[in-house]
Amino acid sequence: MPNITFSSPSYKDKTVYAVAGSHTESVLKIAKEHKIPIDFSCEDGQCGTCLVKVTSLDKKGRMAGPLTDKEREVLVSLGKVSREEMEQMSVDDLPPPWRLACQLIVRDEDLLVEY
Numbered sequence: 001m002p003n004i005t006f007s008s009p010s011y012k013d014k015t016v017y018a019v020a021g022s023h024t025e026s027v028l029k030i031a032k033e034h035k036i037p038i039d040f041s042c043e044d045g046q047c048g049t050c051l052v053k054v055t056s057l058d059k060k061g062r063m064a065g066p067l068t069d070k071e072r073e074v075l076v077s078l079g080k081v082s083r084e085e086m087e088q089m090s091v092d093d094l095p096p097p098w099r100l101a102c103q104l105i106v107r108d109e110d111l112l113v114e115y
């Protein structure tokens, strides 16, 4: 079961266990269940409000599930990742550290989520 550590400059770090069967739940949903105050608005990968920085705490370093098309577009439009970097990351199958919590599906790995 993955551990997700939520970290913010304004709040104490909190580590939660993503329960078995939660692999279809977004990081935002898990955060809300645990009353972790990540900002959000649309919950549909369109506004960018839920931007977080994700680091894998596993040695394998996969960094959660792949990006959705919506997530790619928002990250590029926010200037967090350039189009060229995004294309290279797709080729290398390596997601960027910046993700949208409402689109980010946890896999079986420990993550640090900074918000």
Ligand code: FES
Residues within 6 Å of the ligand: 039, 040, 041, 042, 043, 044, 045, 046, 047, 048, 049, 050, 051, 074, 100, 101, 102, 103
């Ligand atoms: S809440 Fe709008 S992109 Fe996640």
